[in-house]
Amino acid sequence: MASSLLGTKTSLGSTARAAAPSRPSLASTRLPTPSPFAAAAARSRTPLQTSTSTRTRALAESASSAAYAPNPDFDFDSLGFGLTETDEMWVAESGDDGAYAGGGMNAFGPITVSPAAQVINYGQSIFEGMKAQRSPDGNILLFRPTENAARFAAGAARMSMPAVPEEVFVRGVEETVRANASYVPPHGKGTLYLRPLLMGTGPILGLGPAPSYTFLVYCSPVGAYFKGGQLTPIKLVVEEHFHRAAPGGMGGTKAAGNYSPVLVTQLSAKKEGYADVLYLDAVENKYIEEVSSCNIFVRKGKSIKTPPLGGTILPGITRKSVIELARSKGYDVEETPVSVTELLDADEVFTTGTAVVVCPVGSITYKGKEVVYGDASDPGPTTMEIYDALTSIQAGTAEDTFGWVHPVLPN
Numbered sequence: 001m002a003s004s005l006l007g008t009k010t011s012l013g014s015t016a017r018a019a020a021p022s023r024p025s026l027a028s029t030r031l032p033t034p035s036p037f038a039a040a041a042a043r044s045r046t047p048l049q050t051s052t053s054t055r056t057r058a059l060a061e062s063a064s065s066a067a068y069a070p071n072p073d074f075d076f077d078s079l080g081f082g083l084t085e086t087d088e089m090w091v092a093e094s095g096d097d098g099a100y101a102g103g104g105m106n107a108f109g110p111i112t113v114s115p116a117a118q119v120i121n122y123g124q125s126i127f128e129g130m131k132a133q134r135s136p137d138g139n140i141l142l143f144r145p146t147e148n149a150a151r152f153a154a155g156a157a158r159m160s161m162p163a164v165p166e167e168v169f170v171r172g173v174e175e176t177v178r179a180n181a182s183y184v185p186p187h188g189k190g191t192l193y194l195r196p197l198l199m200g201t202g203p204i205l206g207l208g209p210a211p212s213y214t215f216l217v218y219c220s221p222v223g224a225y226f227k228g229g230q231l232t233p234i235k236l237v238v239e240e241h242f243h244r245a246a247p248g249g250m251g252g253t254k255a256a257g258n259y260s261p262v263l264v265t266q267l268s269a270k271k272e273g274y275a276d277v278l279y280l281d282a283v284e285n286k287y288i289e290e291v292s293s294c295n296i297f298v299r300k301g302k303s304i305k306t307p308p309l310g311g312t313i314l315p316g317i318t319r320k321s322v323i324e325l326a327r328s329k330g331y332d333v334e335e336t337p338v339s340v341t342e343l344l345d346a347d348e349v350f351t352t353g354t355a356v357v358v359c360p361v362g363s364i365t366y367k368g369k370e371v372v373y374g375d376a377s378d379p380g381p382t383t384m385e386i387y388d389a390l391t392s393i394q395a396g397t398a399e400d401t402f403g404w405v406h407p408v409l410p411n
């Protein structure tokens, strides 16, 4: 039987949630499909519980364009890369058609699954990371969301989960942005980080795929990823003993299981003053692959190289965009194996990812020896050039000649 996801912050004394939620429902006013809560309620043995949240539902009630403004009372100036809970999240269950069709907005809060949920026991789980940001004229822009949808579908296939169709994925992300628009920082002050999840939430005892799945999107306003802020060069250390991924494994998938194994190396590197570690290939321990959550590029003269995708490296959308941008600026860009020797001999090194954007590498330590790039405290010229080009497209201050920007218009 399907498990209910309707956990709430308070479980005592609450009443069953009726088929129609009592709060002003974005789902019921804007979405033609029924609330997944209602669907889950019908299937669940356990009565669903109402959230006691008293957070205002201003967005649902006010005119959409006014609701699109940043919350004037929120402190957008001291954001780091931490979780700030927002008002609403998108939830869709796979249902009998397997298509996640009945999604809708729900109050942000805990979800409840069986202890036998597949995801808890066997880890059927993938995620995405995206950002929405404000252009100077107040529009809210996503960056290449259909690329995330395609990667999400590929990841679902790798993990034997029914894929979320592109239009359902993009709609879930857009609705999450709309419902939490007041948390999208003012232009230049940060972004709204979006976290789509796909999880095998149905219960199963023996190893096998879950009987049902949940597609959920939550979000949080964020600032810079690394301590010190965006464009502050980071120190990396080459990891020689642990590997992040092996050929034939799942390193190219944003599967939850790829991320906790890196903590043991990441935490010890941080203790020694490094921002993160750089992984080597698992076969020869000689070619660079990527950092725990971002891709890597090296520049020598007008030549830029980044390791090729082959199943062990996450196919970053920032990586793909940077390759196109750098080519458009006259660099010779190759996706080709990069040895540690070449890395240490480079003029400039930077990492890329939605969270880090384009991040300069100030030094790399290999076998106890530190190699410094440039003057180690300022980003190199190519890093700056690519960072400026990418972020100005993403923030709507440069012409989007590649067609990458996806505005989220008020309903």
Ligand SMILES: *Cc1c(COP(=O)(O)O)cnc(C)c1O
Pocket (backbone or CB within 6 Å): 129, 254, 290, 291, 292, 293, 294, 295, 314, 315, 316, 317, 318, 319, 352, 353, 354, 355
């Ligand atoms: C998400 C991620 C990246 C970057 O991908 P983007 O699409 O650019 O955000 C790179 N490496 C790993 C391991 C990742 O999880």
